[in-house]
Amino acid sequence: MGKTMKRKSLINPRFALLMLVIAAMASNMAVVHHAQEQRPLYLDPSQPIEARVEDLLSRLTLDEKISLVHADSKFTTAAISRLGIPRRWLSDGPHGVREDVGPDNWLPAGRSDDFSSYMPALVGLAATWNQDLGRAYGEVVGQEARQRGKQIMLGPGMNIMRTPLNGRNFEYPGEDPFLSSRMVVNYIKGVQSQHVASCAKHFAANDQEWQRGTINVEMDERALREIYLPPFKAAVKEAQVQTVMTAYNRFRGPYCSENDYLVNKILKGEWGFKGLVMSDWNGTHSTRGAVLNGLDLEMGTEGKPYDEFYLARPFREGLSNGEFSLSVLDDKVRRNLREIFFTHSIEGRGPGSLNTKEHQATARRIAEESMVLLKNDAGALPLDADKIKSIAVIGENAVRLQAYGGGSARIKAFYEVTPLEGILRKVGDRANVSFSMGYREKAGNDLAERAVQAAKQADVVIYVGGLNHSPYFDAEGSDRKDMKLPYGQDDLLRRIVDANPRTIVVLFGGGPVEMGSWLAQVPAVLQAWYPGMEGGNALAAILFGDVNPSGKLSCTFPKRLEDSPAHALGAYPGRDGTVRYDEGLLVGYRWFDTKKIDPLFPFGFGLSYTNFEYSDLRIVRPRDDQDGTVTVEFDVKNAGMRDGAEVAQLYVQDLKPRLVRPLKELKGFTKVFLKPGERRSVSIPLDRSSFAFYDPEKQGWVAEKGDFKILVGSSSRDIRLQDNFQLTRTTLEK
Numbered sequence: 001m002g003k004t005m006k007r008k009s010l011i012n013p014r015f016a017l018l019m020l021v022i023a024a025m026a027s028n029m030a031v032v033h034h035a036q037e038q039r040p041l042y043l044d045p046s047q048p049i050e051a052r053v054e055d056l057l058s059r060l061t062l063d064e065k066i067s068l069v070h071a072d073s074k075f076t077t078a079a080i081s082r083l084g085i086p087r088r089w090l091s092d093g094p095h096g097v098r099e100d101v102g103p104d105n106w107l108p109a110g111r112s113d114d115f116s117s118y119m120p121a122l123v124g125l126a127a128t129w130n131q132d133l134g135r136a137y138g139e140v141v142g143q144e145a146r147q148r149g150k151q152i153m154l155g156p157g158m159n160i161m162r163t164p165l166n167g168r169n170f171e172y173p174g175e176d177p178f179l180s181s182r183m184v185v186n187y188i189k190g191v192q193s194q195h196v197a198s199c200a201k202h203f204a205a206n207d208q209e210w211q212r213g214t215i216n217v218e219m220d221e222r223a224l225r226e227i228y229l230p231p232f233k234a235a236v237k238e239a240q241v242q243t244v245m246t247a248y249n250r251f252r253g254p255y256c257s258e259n260d261y262l263v264n265k266i267l268k269g270e271w272g273f274k275g276l277v278m279s280d281w282n283g284t285h286s287t288r289g290a291v292l293n294g295l296d297l298e299m300g301t302e303g304k305p306y307d308e309f310y311l312a313r314p315f316r317e318g319l320s321n322g323e324f325s326l327s328v329l330d331d332k333v334r335r336n337l338r339e340i341f342f343t344h345s346i347e348g349r350g351p352g353s354l355n356t357k358e359h360q361a362t363a364r365r366i367a368e369e370s371m372v373l374l375k376n377d378a379g380a381l382p383l384d385a386d387k388i389k390s391i392a393v394i395g396e397n398a399v400r401l402q403a404y405g406g407g408s409a410r411i412k413a414f415y416e417v418t419p420l421e422g423i424l425r426k427v428g429d430r431a432n433v434s435f436s437m438g439y440r441e442k443a444g445n446d447l448a449e450r451a452v453q454a455a456k457q458a459d460v461v462i463y464v465g466g467l468n469h470s471p472y473f474d475a476e477g478s479d480r481k482d483m484k485l486p487y488g489q490d491d492l493l494r495r496i497v498d499a500n501p502r503t504i505v506v507l508f509g510g511g512p513v514e515m516g517s518w519l520a521q522v523p524a525v526l527q528a529w530y531p532g533m534e535g536g537n538a539l540a541a542i543l544f545g546d547v548n549p550s551g552k553l554s555c556t557f558p559k560r561l562e563d564s565p566a567h568a569l570g571a572y573p574g575r576d577g578t579v580r581y582d583e584g585l586l587v588g589y590r591w592f593d594t595k596k597i598d599p600l601f602p603f604g605f606g607l608s609y610t611n612f613e614y615s616d617l618r619i620v621r622p623r624d625d626q627d628g629t630v631t632v633e634f635d636v637k638n639a640g641m642r643d644g645a646e647v648a649q650l651y652v653q654d655l656k657p658r659l660v661r662p663l664k665e666l667k668g669f670t671k672v673f674l675k676p677g678e679r680r681s682v683s684i685p686l687d688r689s690s691f692a693f694y695d696p697e698k699q700g701w702v703a704e705k706g707d708f709k710i711l712v713g714s715s716s717r718d719i720r721l722q723d724n725f726q727l728t729r730t731t732l733e734k
């Protein structure tokens with residue numbers, strides 16, 4: 001008993017309690033550990049994406065895999081609920097988040113929650129030459145897409161303005177591959193910072209709407225590499241764009257959606273693109289072509305049920321009968337899964353935001369910086385609101401809503417401030433503002449007559465005309481028929497300026513128009529592009545001097561259509577189903593410079609209410625310069641009386657090229673904001689790629705030793721500083 005007692009006394013009650021707690025904790029830990037083992041790896045956001053992709057791939061059935069590579073409605077792909085994969089939503093782009101349609105047709109869904117901010121057109125964004133605004137623009141689109149529950153935003157478009165007539169020029173960033181690349185890279189980074197996948201479209205050479213669904217594009221390799229591909233390459237390599245959309249057209253024979261060379265060899269091969277390649281809507285043409293030549297997601301095929309799409313049942317059949325190997329399907333699925341993980345589709349992203357004050361301010365700032373002052377004789381602008389008693393606003397675009405037009409880029413805008421509204425808000429309390437339509441799509445002569453009478457009676461006329469988004473102007477599916485102003489505006493403008501020489505012309509449009517018949521008579525012209533929901537406010541701020549214009553043209557304005565390369569050479573719109581880009585590299589200013597043709601307004605041109613002086617060009621080489629890396633420095637001074645911003649541009653000229661090269665090429669730019677009298681030293685870095693051309697024989701980029709000219713200026717035709725530069729070593733980059 002004594003023993004027992006002794007033993008008993010050994011069991012300390014506190015020790016027993018401790019043991020109990022430890023035992024309980026251990027069993028709990030076992031439960032936790034067990035649960036972790038049960039939780040699939042792909043559900044763990046802390047795991048690397050590639051590991052999650054492999055894990056999820058291994059859990060998918062064949063049917064589930066197939067369901068990920070084709071649509072299940074106009075803008076969605078199917079959910080796989082058992083694994084937590086939600087339905088994926090795609091949306092146009094690029095000027096905001098398009099209203100919802102469908103599900104199985106193009107009719108508006110009739111929802112009340114699918115409004116969006118309406119941002120300025122991309123051609124205008126490019127005309128800001130402000131990369132920060134590219135990023136800010138993308139962030140707005142990304143935040144709104146996220147709030148609207150979209151995983152993939154179908155933009156930005158990055159086709160090159162080869163002809164002024166392309167009906168979709170307004171959706172693209174202009175004629176120059178370098179400027180385009182800089183703007184789309186930042187736009188994409190902005191969108192994707194919100195865990196929304198961006199889409200680089202339309203890959204590649206979709207540079208006209210005429211016969212876009214069938215036309216075969218032929219061009220030489222250098223034009224492809226140096227002009228048409230750089231924005232896509234930059235989107236992939238610099239912005240890590242998650243998705244790419246193939247173009248409708250054919251390229252050197254095969255359709256772009258089944259183009260081994262473009263998709264397999266260049267995009268996925270050379271550039272190492274790991275994301276998904278989708279078709280344009282109704283741009284898929286065969287199962288075999290799509291399967292083998294790189295398409296990872298089929299969207300929008302017309303006239304077939306979704307499970308009969310080329311990448312649905314027929315693909316599955318091809319897998320069963322051995323025509324295709326499973327590894328081809330798995331590669332496509334991996335690419336789709338990467339996008340799903342990138343957009344946090346399984347774990348959720350949290351809300352975004354819609355049309356906030358910040359979004360409105362960004363839209364306004366971009367509109368203000370995008371407008372290009374083309375002419376301003378004798379300080380006609382800005383207008384002095386205190387001195388002007390009466391203003392005749394004339395022209396349909398002063399009141400026309402532009403958001404809901406143009407095709408897939410249309411936006412159901414929360415609001416859109418028209419030019420007339422903007423002018424009224426600005427000076428309506430001080431001046432007598434009248435409005436006359438002047439012209440209209442279908443109009444009688446009395447409209448013009450009434451406008452002329454109104455012009456006579458006013459101190460100043462603000463004419464707001466140009467193009468619109470009706471078919472055959474800036475609209476998807478058709479090109480312009482010529483480069484003239486429509487609806488008799490040339491005649492109307494001549495009559496108005498006769499009646500009142502103080503006529504300020506504001507033009508809407510995605511590209512150039514001929515102005516020869518009235519330009520000499522009017523004192524001021526402002527190119528407004530399509531300036532978005534804050535356009536009217538931005539315009540009024542510029543007209544009345546609250547904002548100093550700082551936009552520069554993102555495309556050349558030719559005097560006549562026949563001056564522009566594709567038209568001079570009869571190389572548009574093609575013959576017998578093929579368009580040959582006979583101008584090769586000489587697109588836009590590259591042609592006008594090289595062929596010594598005076599444009600109406602050159603690429604990079606835009607006036608300011610102040611003026612800028614350039615001085616002290618310095619070419620600074622690093623001490624161990626091996627690869628052509630060099631910094632070009634110079635000073636820019638605001639020599640006028642107002643705050644202003646100058647876009648300083650740097651062009652490179654190869655003085656003795658081995659192969660034909662354009663006279664000069666844009667290789668750098670910077671936008672400098674300066675107070676009156678302020679001088680700033682700016683620097684623009686160059687590297688060997690700034691001097692390189694594509695050598696088709698070597699199949700790579702060659703920067704060849706020799707002499708180059710560095711040209712710095714205010715436009716492509718207003719070079720203020722220049723110096724020679726010698727590259728001492730030849731290098732080849734594949």
Ligand code: BGC
Nearest residue numbers: 092154201202280281408476
């Ligand atoms: C356009 C694409 C667009 C798609 C979906 C096509 O007609 O070419 O840019 O994203 O439709 O609306």
